[in-house]
Amino acid sequence: AHTLRLILGDQLNSQHSWFSHQQDDVLYVMMEVRQETDYVLHHAQKIIAIFAGMREFARRLQLAGHRVHYLTIDDPDNLHAITANIEKLAQMVQAQEFQYQAPDEYRLDQQLQVFAQTTALRCYMFDSEHFLTQREEAGKIFEGRKKWLMEHFYRQMRVKYQVLMTGQDPIGGAWNFDHDNRKAWPGLPWEPEDFRPRHDHSTLWATIQNAGVKSFGEPNASEFAWPLHRDEALTQLQAFVRLALPHFGDFQDAMSSKAWRLFHSLLSFALNVKMLSPREVIAAVEAAYSRGEVSIAAAEGYIRQILGWREYVRGVYWHFMPDYAQENVFDHQAELPTWFWTGKTKMRCLSLAIGQSLQQAHAHHIQRLMVIGNFSLLAGLHPQRVHEWYLGVYIDAFEWVELPNTLGMSQYADGGVLATKPYVSSAAYIDRMSDYCKGCQYDKKQRTTENACPFNALYWDFFARNEEKLSSNPRIGMVYPQLRKMQPDIRIELAQRAQFLRANLDKL
Ligand code: FAD
Ligand code: SF4
Known part of the structure; x- marks a missing residue:
């Protein structure tokens, strides 16, 4: 040759x-x-x-x-x-x-x-002939600007590719329907059947093990559920559009112990290994909207993830690498608790989200961001260790997309290049978006008692510790006024409880 x-x-x-x-x-x-x-x-x-x-x-x-x-x-x-x-x-x-x-x-x-x-x-x-943008394209769009903003990038992409547009105007009269897309899931409609294929890869798995390759998580080799080639990925795309997309917008941020897939597409693996192109996924979703099968909120909510976030984080990656991988703005140093490898923690939200990640090699966005990532940031885990865990555990994890999401969006280790504020919350948010807190051994309402939900003290303590870095951020809103109103003895108790929790991560 x-x-x-x-x-x-x-x-x-x-x-x-x-x-x-x-x-x-x-x-x-x-x-x-x-x-x-x-x-x-x-x-x-x-x-x-x-x-x-x-x-x-x-x-x-x-x-x-x-x-x-x-x-x-x-x-x-x-x-x-x-x-x-x-x-x-x-x-x-x-x-x-x-x-x-x-x-x-x-x-x-x-x-x-x-x-x-x-x-x-x-x-x-x-060229790999896959993405809608060049490696440096986002970097060029933001040249000379102080702040990178996904929304700005996304609108340019909508116009450039004429997706959900009539000329210069967004269909539906708005660029973003997120306010319609933030519902908790009440248990109905039930999630659609699992529309992924099944294969027996036991022989391949034995070969991998015999070769001495180390791994973690459930192989599920005999009933393997990820697509093998483009045809299967296309079938999965069609099933998603028909069965789940109509509810995608509504329950995009919801979490449930009863339904791990909810209305997500589970297409990230097929997309990231390029079995599918982002263009055809966007086109399939837009066509479903045109046929009147799904609402604009569902179609826009989904397309934003692919035409917006996916291309955008790639732009961040290529613009800021290689230094990006080393960022650690809060100087967090803690090692991952051992239960990141087993799911065995009393915190029900984390036990379910990590357990599912180990079982399925998948968790959806809010589990990654507002449960596992949220805890990691509040607990002060080293962002590079967190990054390595995410890069290993998820079926769709390739560094160009995983690193900006983990280190930037979720751990804020880049000091706010990707996220406009740290994505952290106390138990209240997790309770609102899921059924996790019901049946948890910790009390979601308590802050400093022995069985108080760890998120609560860690949350307030995180903001108290990082006041200098965060208090001037307008997107953080009411946190600092609330902190300043607290009695000094309550603040001390919160700090002590948080310190205790951080010293005993393995035991939580
Ligand atoms: P759906 O909810 O059905 O979304 C549709 C598609 O939109 C996804 O398939 C994906 O291609 C794209 N998408 C959605 N959100 C994002 C995003 N923030 N960035 C880029 N693309 C997005 N996604 C990965 O593909 N690989 C990763 O390694 C990865 N790591 C993440 C780490 C953290 C800490 C967080 C918060 C998010 C991460 N994401 C990652 C983004 C997102 O969580 C996954 O793309 C999504 O959960 C995949 O499942 P799905 O295909 O069912 O997604
Ligand atoms: Fe998680 Fe706290 Fe709710 Fe338990 S109470 S599930 S630890 S948020």
Whole structure:
């Protein structure tokens, strides 16, 4: 072969122009390498889902007449580093050229850039033909501005791509229907049936384990529920639009111990490994609105996540890396409590959200943000440790999207680049949005008693400790006036209780 073309595990985009015609002098290369299984401890389902998706992608490429060299995790010829495998293969088949698609992770981007500069092969990087924006596009939009704002970016995207627009005006007369989208779930309508496929990946899971790859979480290999290829992802998209999207807006922020999926799409994995393109997902949702099947609030609420947040956080990532990964504005240093790996805590909200994450490799946005992330920030956990946990545990976690969400939006470690305020709350918010507090061993109403909900004292203490950094933030509103009105002895009790909690995280 004259040319090697690398396809990474999150580049399963069968619609890419590379594959539009078959070329005899091109050899596609896919590899399962320890470099990728080991850079962080991953959830078992994440490893299975990516390897299974890669294997199926390779199989289909071959069926379509393309030449593919696939290195499995247990192949004795596998050197387990991407560039070393490429160099060796290039010599074997006497390739002169190496082509790759722009990686989404800074880590891989650097590695391949360095390789391109040092190898004797001619190297070319191609667009991955997935995103709606270029890596630097958000950075350019905010050039010279003091503050980055998702809303500003999102409106530009709506206009540029003419999504839910009539000319320059947003359909429905508003850009945002979030005020309609903040309901708790009363138990009805019941969540739709699980519209994901099922596969038996037991053999693959045994291979992964025999190769010595470490992981955590429930593999669920025999009834594996994540899509294997584009066809299944499309089926899932259609089912989501039909069954769940009509209620998505209403219950977007709701949480329940009885229904873990609620009305979410569970499409983030298929999107992030590029089985689906954001354009087609947006188009499917917009079409459902046009047909009158869903409200504008549901359609807009969903499209905002993909056309807005998803592209926006990617822009933040590429603009602020590599320094971004090290940010720690509150200088938080605590290690994760051991129950992050087991779900065994008396705090029912955390036990359910973490338990579900370990079981399903998935939690929805408010569980990630307002339960697990909320607690992590209030407890003063080290943002890099929190980042590594999120990067490992979720099926959809790839650094370009996970890092800005975790370190920025959820831990405010970037000092407010991504979030306009720290997303923290006391028990009241969690109680309003879920049924978690009912049946919890802690008392959601108490602040300083022995069985008082830990969120309460930690919440007030967080703001008290960080007054200098936060009190001038207009979005924080009533917190500081309320704190100043508190009796000094109450403030002391809150601080003592918070200190006790932070010293005993493992026991909560
Ligand atoms: P739905 O609720 O159905 O939303 C639809 C789609 O919108 C998602 O599939 C996703 O592609 C997109 N989306 C929604 N919110 C965001 C967001 N904040 N940023 C980017 N895209 C968004 N999402 C990831 O894809 N990977 C991650 O590693 C990740 N880590 C997160 C960490 C934290 C701390 C938080 C608060 C959020 C994180 N998110 C991440 C965003 C969001 O929680 C997930 O995209 C969502 O829960 C995936 O489930 P779903 O497909 O059912 O989403
Ligand atoms: Fe969580 Fe506190 Fe509610 Fe218990 S009482 S579920 S710890 S918020």
